[in-house]
Amino acid sequence: MPFPCAVRNEALRLLRLLxxxxRLMIGCLxxxxxxxSAGQLAKKLNLRQSAxxxxxxxxxxxDVLTFRRDARMIYxxxxxxxMAKLIYNINIMYLSEGRLIVSHK
Incomplete structure (x- = not known):
């Protein structure tokens, strides 16, 4: 049975994004x-702040992330x-092979 159009479009949108x-690593972290915080993400990903x-x-x-501001920090x-379920299931697939996409560090 084919997926309804809205469900298919949502799945495609998330898969393209990830x-x-x-962006996959941001989601995993x-x-x-x-x-x-943005600074913590940049450090963990070894990515320039602008990128x-x-x-x-x-x-x-x-509309997959939200944030809060605490003084000058954005979390x-x-x-x-x-999206959380999708990333979680991707990690479960690779965990069964003894690997994680990202560590808990």
Missing amino acids: GNEH LIFHGEL LSQHLSRMRHD YRIKCQN
Whole structure:
């Protein structure tokens, strides 16, 4: 039975978004850590702040991330539960092979 159009489009949107290595890693880190600042994400990903900012902006625009501001710090977390489930299941697939996409560090 084919997926309804809205469901198919949502799945395609999430898969396209996570098809980028950096956005997949951002999602993984936020799932495992719950919430991280932009600076923490940049350090863990070894990514320049400007490059990270572009990925975070895209993910916020696609409504999969949310953030809170604490003075000058911005903390990000997963907003889209379907994206969280997708990343979690990807990790489960690789965990069964003895690997994780990202560590808990």
